Amino acid sequence: AVTTIAVIPGDGIGPEVIEPALDVLDALGLGTRTDILDHVNADTYLRTGEALTGSDLDRIRSSEAALLGAVGDPRLGDTSYVRGVLTTLRLELDLYVNYRPARLWHDRLSPLRDPARRAIDCVIVRENTEGLYSGIGGGARTGTPEEIAVDVDLSTRHGVSRVLEFAFSAARRSVCLVDKANAVRNGGQLWQRCWGEAVARHPHIATSHLYVDTAALRLATDPTGFDVIVTNNSYGDILSDLTAALAGGLGVAASANLNPVTGRALFEPVHGSAPDIAGSGTANPFGAILSVALLAEHLGRNEEADAVRRAVAAAVAAGRVTPDLGGPLGTKEVGAAVLAELRRP
Amino acid sequence: AVTTIAVIPGDGIGPEVIEPALDVLDALGLGTRTDILDHVNADTYLRTGEALTGSDLDRIRSSEAALLGAVGDPRLGDTSYVRGVLTTLRLELDLYVNYRPARLWHDRLSPLRDPARRAIDCVIVRENTEGLYSGIGGGARTGTPEEIAVDVDLSTRHGVSRVLEFAFSAARRSVCLVDKANAVRNGGQLWQRCWGEAVARHPHIATSHLYVDTAALRLATDPTGFDVIVTNNSYGDILSDLTAALAGGLGVAASANLNPVTGRALFEPVHGSAPDIAGSGTANPFGAILSVALLAEHLGRNEEADAVRRAVAAAVAAGRVTPDLGGPLGTKEVGAAVLAELRRP
Ligand SMILES: CC(C)[C@H](C(=O)O)[C@@H](O)C(=O)O
Ligand SMILES: CC(C)[C@H](C(=O)O)[C@@H](O)C(=O)O
Numbered sequence: 001a002v003t004t005i006a007v008i009p010g011d012g013i014g015p016e017v018i019e020p021a022l023d024v025l026d027a028l029g030l031g032t033r034t035d036i037l038d039h040v041n042a043d044t045y046l047r048t049g050e051a052l053t054g055s056d057l058d059r060i061r062s063s064e065a066a067l068l069g070a071v072g073d074p075r076l077g078d079t080s081y082v083r084g085v086l087t088t089l090r091l092e093l094d095l096y097v098n099y100r101p102a103r104l105w106h107d108r109l110s111p112l113r114d115p116a117r118r119a120i121d122c123v124i125v126r127e128n129t130e131g132l133y134s135g136i137g138g139g140a141r142t143g144t145p146e147e148i149a150v151d152v153d154l155s156t157r158h159g160v161s162r163v164l165e166f167a168f169s170a171a172r173r174s175v176c177l178v179d180k181a182n183a184v185r186n187g188g189q190l191w192q193r194c195w196g197e198a199v200a201r202h203p204h205i206a207t208s209h210l211y212v213d214t215a216a217l218r219l220a221t222d223p224t225g226f227d228v229i230v231t232n233n234s235y236g237d238i239l240s241d242l243t244a245a246l247a248g249g250l251g252v253a254a255s256a257n258l259n260p261v262t263g264r265a266l267f268e269p270v271h272g273s274a275p276d277i278a279g280s281g282t283a284n285p286f287g288a289i290l291s292v293a294l295l296a297e298h299l300g301r302n303e304e305a306d307a308v309r310r311a312v313a314a315a316v317a318a319g320r321v322t323p324d325l326g327g328p329l330g331t332k333e334v335g336a337a338v339l340a341e342l343r344r345p
Numbered sequence: 346a347v348t349t350i351a352v353i354p355g356d357g358i359g360p361e362v363i364e365p366a367l368d369v370l371d372a373l374g375l376g377t378r379t380d381i382l383d384h385v386n387a388d389t390y391l392r393t394g395e396a397l398t399g400s401d402l403d404r405i406r407s408s409e410a411a412l413l414g415a416v417g418d419p420r421l422g423d424t425s426y427v428r429g430v431l432t433t434l435r436l437e438l439d440l441y442v443n444y445r446p447a448r449l450w451h452d453r454l455s456p457l458r459d460p461a462r463r464a465i466d467c468v469i470v471r472e473n474t475e476g477l478y479s480g481i482g483g484g485a486r487t488g489t490p491e492e493i494a495v496d497v498d499l500s501t502r503h504g505v506s507r508v509l510e511f512a513f514s515a516a517r518r519s520v521c522l523v524d525k526a527n528a529v530r531n532g533g534q535l536w537q538r539c540w541g542e543a544v545a546r547h548p549h550i551a552t553s554h555l556y557v558d559t560a561a562l563r564l565a566t567d568p569t570g571f572d573v574i575v576t577n578n579s580y581g582d583i584l585s586d587l588t589a590a591l592a593g594g595l596g597v598a599a600s601a602n603l604n605p606v607t608g609r610a611l612f613e614p615v616h617g618s619a620p621d622i623a624g625s626g627t628a629n630p631f632g633a634i635l636s637v638a639l640l641a642e643h644l645g646r647n648e649e650a651d652a653v654r655r656a657v658a659a660a661v662a663a664g665r666v667t668p669d670l671g672g673p674l675g676t677k678e679v680g681a682a683v684l685a686e687l688r689r690p
C-alpha cells in the first residue's frame with residue numbers, strides 16, 4: 001500500500017536536513033509517496049502574508065503523516081509567521097500530544113560531570129493545544145503608561161485528560177506529572193484532579209509529581225530515572241529544551257505532534273531554522289532523521305524505527321557527526337553515514 | 346542606630362537554618378534588633394486558617410527588612426498555605442523584584458563536565474508581583490466533563506518597566522531578557538516594547554534576548570557569560586532553580602524580594618521547608634546565611650556582605666559543609682565554621 005507523507009522543508013537549514021531525512025525514509029522501503037509543500041516558507045509569507053493556506057492544510061489532512069524541517073526567518077523578527085505555521089498546524093490538526101524523547105546516544109555527548117548521571121532516556125509528553133498557547137488574551141491602553149496585557153493559560157478537562165491518558169499509554173516504567181499547582185491554582189487544580197483519575201485508571205504504572213521549578217533542578221543534576229514526564233504546553237516547551245541539552249543538544253532532538261484518536265501526525269526536529277549556519281552545509285541531520293524514526297513507529301513499523309536509531313547510534317559512536325557534536329562532517333556526509341549503516345546487512 | 350529585622354522562622358528546616366543566620370547577623374554588628382514572628386507557620390494555619398494576619402504584616406512593615414526561613418508542611422498538601430504566606434508577602438509589600446544570585450562557590454560543586462563552563466556567576470531578576478502569579482482566573486463547569494479553568498498571565502507597563510529598570514541598575518556587565526514573545530504574544534509584545542525603551546535608556550550596558558526554552562538549554566550547557574537575566578514571574582521561578590542547580594544546589598541559593606522604591610525587603614533562602622530532613626540537624630544553612638549577606642547589602646553594608654560571602658567560600662573550600670554538598674557536618678557546625686571565619690582577624 002502506498003502511504004503519502006506531506007513534507008514541509010521550510011526555511012534555513014530546514015530543507016538541508018529534510019534531504020537526508022527523505023533519503024532515510026526512502027531507504028526504509030515503507031512504500032511512501034511524498035507530497036512536497038516547498039512553498040510553505042518565509043518567502044511566501046513575505047509575498048502573500050500567508051504561509052500556510054487552507055489548501056495546504058487539506059493536502060496535509062489527506063496524507064498519512066507530515067514531516068517538517070524548520071520554519072523561521074531573520075527578516076521576519078518577532079512577527080506571527082513561525083507561530084502562524086507551527087501553532088496553526090498543531091491547533092488545526094488538533095495534534096494534542098507533543099512527544100519529545102531525549103536519549104543519550106553516546107556518553108561523550110553528555111554535559112554532566114557525574115558518569116552515573118549521564119544516561120538520560122526519557123520522553124517529555126507536552127500538551128500541545130492549550131495552556132499559554134491558547135491564543136486567548138489581549139491588551140488595553142496599549143502605548144500608554146497604564147498599558148496592560150493578558151494571556152490566558154487555558155486548561156480543559158478534555159485537553160488535560162486526553163494528554164494524561166496518552167502519557168500513561170507511552171510509559172515504559174513511570175509517569176511524572178509536572179505542574180505548578182502550588183501557585184497557578186485554577187489550571188493546577190484541574191490538572192491535579194484529572195491526574196488523580198488517570199493514576200487510578202493505571203494502578204500498575206509508577207507515578208510521581210514535581211513542581212516545574214524542582215523538575216528543572218532535578219533534570220539538570222540527575223536526569224536518570226525519569227521515564228515519561230507529562231506537562232503543559234509552556235513547561236513542556238522549556239523542559240524539552242533542557243532534556244535536549246542533556247541528551248547532546250538540539251541537533252539530536254526529534255519530536256512528534258500527534259492526535260492518537262484521529263491518527264493525524266506531524267514530525268519535526270526540535271531545532272529551528274538556524275539562519276546563522278544555514279547554507280554552510282553543517283546542519284546536524286539527526287533531529288530530522290530521528291523524526292523519521294518516530295514517523296516509522298507511527299506507521300506501525302517499529303523494526304524500521306529501531307534500525308534508524310541503531311544507525312544513528314553507530315554513526316555517533318564512529319564520530320561520523322557534524323561540528324555541533326564535535327565532529328568533522330557535513331550534513332550530507334552524516335546522512336550518507338546513516339544510510340550506509342542502514343544498508344549494512 | 347538600631348535597625349529592626351522581622352524574622353519568620355516558619356516550618357520544617359526554616360527555624361533550623363534561621364538560627365545560624367541570626368548568629369551571623371549578630372556577628373556583623375549591624376546594630377540590629379529582631380522581631381521574631383514565630384507563630385507564622387503551619388500549626389497556626391491549621392488552627393486558625395490564617396497564617397499571616399494583618400497585624401503580622403504591620404510588624405513587618407514597621408521593620409527595616411524581613412528574614413524568612415521556609416514555609417510548607419506535608420500535612421497541608423496542595424492547600425493555599427504556602428502561597429498564602431509567600432505570595433501575600435510579595436504582593437502586599439509590593440516586592441516587585443525577586444533577586445536570585447547564582448555563583449559557584451567552589452569548582453567541586455558544579456554538575457557540569459566541562460571545567461571551562463562551570464563558573465556560573467549570574468543573577469536572575471524575577472518579576473515578583475504579576476505574570477501567572479496574578480491570582481486572576483477561575484473555572485467553569487467544575488467537576489463535569491466540560492470543565493475548564495483559566496489563569497491569567499498578567500503584564501503591565503508599570504510592573505514590567507520597573508523590574509527592567511532594576512535589572513539594568515543591577516548589571517555589572519550585561520542584561521539578558523528572557524521571554525516567549527514568539528508564542529505568548531500579548532504580554533510578550535508589552536515586555537518587548539518596555540525592553541526597547543529600557544535598552545535605549547542604558548546605551549552603555551550590553552544586552553541580549555533569548556526565548557525561555559533556548560535560555561534553559563544554554564544555561565544547562567554553558568551558564569558562563571550570563572550576568573543579569575531578567576524575566577517574568579514564572580520563567581524566573583523555573584530558571585532560578587536551574588541556576589541554583591548549576592551553582593551547587595538549593596542549599597546554597599539565597600534570594601531577596603525587594604521594592605527598590607519604598608525600600609521594603611524580604612530575604613529568604615530559595616529552598617523550602619524540606620520535611621524529609623527537618624529535625625535531622627543536617628539542613629544546609631548557607632542559603633539562609635547568604636540571604637543575610639543580601640540583607641546586609643540592602644542596609645548599605647557591602648563590606649559586611651562581602652565578609653559573609655568570603656566566610657562561606659572559605660567554609661566550602663575547607664569542606665566544612667553539610668551532606669547535600671558532600672560534607673560531614675551538621676547545620677550548627679557549619680554555622681560555627683562560618684562564624685569562626687567571620688571572626689578571623
Ligand atoms: C512555593 C512557591 C509558590 C514559590 C514560587 O513559585 O514563587 C517558590 O517556588 C519560590 O520560587 O519562591
Ligand atoms: C517556535 C516556538 C513557537 C515553538 C514553541 O514554543 O512551541 C518551539 O519552541 C517549539 O518548541 O516547537
